Amino acid sequence: MAEVNTGEGGGKKGGGKVRSKKTSTKIDMTPMVDLAFLLITFFMLTTTLSKNYRVEIVMPHKDDINKDQHMDAKASDALTLLLKKNSIVWYQLDKNGKPIVIDSTDYSDKGIRQLLIDKSKANNKLIVLVKPTDEAVYKNVIDMLDEIAIVKLSKYSMADISPDDLKIMAQKK
């Protein structure tokens, strides 16, 4: 460190007692405090608070296949979403079970979210069916459920993909 030696050194040359320099017993604690606070800050910032949240979905009962338990829903009210890895193929059926619109969209807020908003505005009885394809990963499903929660749809369900869905998906390509 740059320090200028002043004082005692030059002046008293002759005689006199040689005094041992009195060293102070005080230690400068500043660097130690710095260090301690640095450590506290470091640990606080690197600690991730593990708080878990949950997304809930109610699955249909398995043994309720018997017809009388079924809620009546028109095929024309259903919007089927086939989840793929980076896109969603969706279709709607007419009264005879023929697909009227087949299109695809993506997971962005301009894509699927806008679609859900538009479709729920057009038909307040809308039922959304989510069907993950084999290439869909878990994140896709959660994203999809999340979008449904954001748009606040109340009628939705998850189902396994059927051969008919695969045929419709092939048409889109």
Added chain:
Amino acid sequence: MPKIKVPRKSISLDMTAMCDMAFLLLTFFILTAKMKPAEPAKADVPSAVSKYEADKKLAKIIVGDDDRVFLGLAEQPARLELADLVLNQTYNLNLSKEELYEFSLMEYIGLPSSQVKNYLSLPEEEKGSFKQGGIPIDSLNNELEVWLKATRDHLKLKMAIKADKSTSYNKTVNKVVNTLVSLHENDINFITSLEAAPTE
């Protein structure tokens, strides 16, 4: 004119007290922090806007990115009880008390019942690095169903699925969901991390 010398006052403060306090805080935080047990498989959960907090006491069904399935219970006595119910009373492995205790020390249960004896017979130093194969969930041999039934009926715990983002849905997660549905657990909970809800 003589200059008036102002006596110079030292501006250094006594830092000892501050230092004490800083280290006290540091020690406090370090000692109160609870380490998260290392998970047997990578399970990086996706984020969602849902603000429902998951219970700390949940039984977690962990699906790793390599499709292995584990059952995670936070409390060791619960694992001991469960191991006795499933391994001894269902699969008739006739494990001794010590063996059951040994088994319950594992934070995450992920052994097919056929491998439990193998694991327990391993020397101590190899147990740490032992890679569990995951609980079988095939339709022919659905051991997860047995574990979950015992968890629900005897431990009265709620269950939630904690899966990795990149796990194939149909291949594994769907099977876990179907297992829960076949136990009449129709409210399926997926563990997620929080993300900010979009502003309208």
